[in-house]
Amino acid sequence: MSFHSQILKSPSTVMIPVPFSGGQPRKGVEHGPEALMKAGLQNQLETLGWKFEQEQAIPWDQINSMDEKNDGAKIMNAHSVSKASQHVADAVEKHAKAGKLPLTVGGDHSLGTGTMIGTARVYPDVACIWVDAHADINTAQTTPSGNLHGCPVSFALGLDGSYIEPFKQWIPEPTKNVHNRIVYIGLRDIDEGERKILKEHKIKAFTMHHVDKFGIGKVVEMALDHINGDTSRRDRPIHLSFDVDAMDPSVAPSTGTPVRGGLTFREGHYICEAIAETGSLVAMDMVEVNPHLEKHAAEQTIAVGCSLIRTALGETLL
16 A cells, blocks of 8 residues: 555554444444454554554443433433443544544444544544445434434534434534535435435435446545535545445345345445545544354454455555
8 A cells, every 4th residue: 555645644543443332222233343353454454554553542341331221212322322422522533633544443333423523623624425224314303213323423413303412412513504514325224304304404315226327436426526516626534434234235244234235345345445545534434343143244244344444544456
């Protein structure tokens, strides 16, 4: 790898492990960070030329053991998810300020609240490319399940309906102008409330229909054009939040909410390749790898997660 970044000071990344599953009901996803490390992620990135560090300061034992009593409330585990997200936001902010690339590895996608907010504190003009089967933009009012891994985008963007306890104590002020702060690729399972939110805020979403119609190359070009506002520019800071369930279950089966008809191996990697080529990547999330499902499926999914990270950080075919 030849280090290529228009923004970062050096090829230095800090992995922020998030062994947290409180945003959804299925256990096992909290072991995702450990599984990727055991698969050799550190050595793989160091071989590419990255200096690798790992964040150790977050008190996960305390957060994971918080006693949550929902008492019939629609939102599940709000206090532990909020506390986890605050710690993640602070860690991402700290390392981004130091000119390093925060690599947040989950755990479930509720961590996206913290990563998006933490990145935006350092790069106010950052845009998030959210690669996922799901939009994760429900609010406390629209969520059909109450699981907060389906709500991180609404909290991070400060949308109406996200100002609930305890999130309203620390998430951004309400704003209406969010249409170019995030762009989606790979959606194929969208709740009715989310459709209304996406349309109301004019948020650009490239579903699998668009991937089928235009091809992944054109979709990524359109996504980059949208966030940069000018087809000749590729310099806006990018936060890539990649949920492994964006991939088709035949590619990455070991995840909690698989949906048929997803990205192929090459389509997922092309997204990462194209973002790496911009030189504008400043933060990345890799989430929802659940190594506690069937052994072969878990090994396959862990390998894909590592491969996507390597590609986003500069690994090329030639």
